[in-house]
């Protein structure tokens with residue numbers, strides 16, 4: 001007999017694997033449709049206020065995030081983390097902004113900096129990661145699998 005393997009769905013809140021068709025998480029009780037209707041705008045306010053308990057990372061575009069805007073920011077200003085500022089992934093955004101600016105400045109005035117090779121050997125790795133993030137973020141955005149913070153009302157979303 002062939003074993004049929006169903007795809008599992010990972011809970012965005014507690015990481016528990018659930019049945020693909022599950023209505024809510026078997027571990028923490030999160031109702032998955034609440035995540036689909038979650039607000040990114042509200043999540044950004046929570047993150048900036050340091051209240052992350054109502055925020056989960058959804059692997060889809062919430063209703064108040066435009067995929068087109070995300071991809072435009074990522075495509076043109078992605079090296080500076082613009083798309084991550086847009087969806088509220090601020091730590092990654094700041095990292096990418098700093099690396100992007102350093103890379104930009106070195107490209108513009110690199111020829112007049114003495115010991116550029118020594119400087120580059122120290123910072124080429126973080127800048128490399130910035131570029132890798134950029135490519136991955138854009139690809140994941142295209143395929144609707146980029147993790148975007150959304151706020152869920154857990155008082156209602158839990159059993």
Ligand SMILES: [Zn+2]
Pocket residue numbers: 011012013014015016025026027028029030
């Ligand atoms: Zn869960």
